[in-house]
Amino acid sequence: GAVVSQHPSWVICKSGTSVKIECRSLDFQATTMFWYRQFPKQSLMLMATSNEGSKATYEQGVEKDKFLINHASLTLSTLTVTSAHPEDSSFYICSARDLASVSYEQYFGPGTRLTVT
């Protein structure tokens, strides 16, 4: 149980284009999903909290117009990197918390490797 998928697992795009990453909770419902970014040999940095049916909450320093988040259902959140630049190249990971769980574990997807050329 508690499986989170991400698609695509890796993507290469040209500078100036947009890329959409999907995060799905496969066997549970999640009102809240989280988007992280990880640089090599560094910790996970929370980018934003995605709330089903409402606007995402972005962490300080994260451009909301560049990283568009949509949480349209209890099992799907999407992150769109708009007008991507090489500095956006990174490993993006989503997580979800089980609506039915009383604990606070987040279950993570496998991550998406984005390379902007």
Added chain:
Amino acid sequence: DQQVKQNSPSLSVQEGRISILNCDYTNSMFDYFLWYKKYPAEGPTFLISISSIKDKNEDGRFTVFLNKSAKHLSLHIVPSQPGDSAVYFCAATFFSSGSARQLTFGSGTQLTVLP
């Protein structure tokens, strides 16, 4: 300001011995702590957690200890196996009105279990 710190970037242990991974925190509002394991190019996998009302939680080979007065927690893995080689992150959370119980992660410790 790093609220969750893992001061050892790496740890090597012989197979069969105990692995002890440490984590310190500064925010006394944290009331729930978690350990995750991560392989390269994969998402973290939840291992074990502990509430601040407890000082120990055990699950198979994994035991987490919490010392609230010292703001310190540790993860013990006994016996260590080569498959345990990965990066281990500790994370902490607290309730804040209007927030979604976000996790604050440490910087991770690379555990290598030698056969």
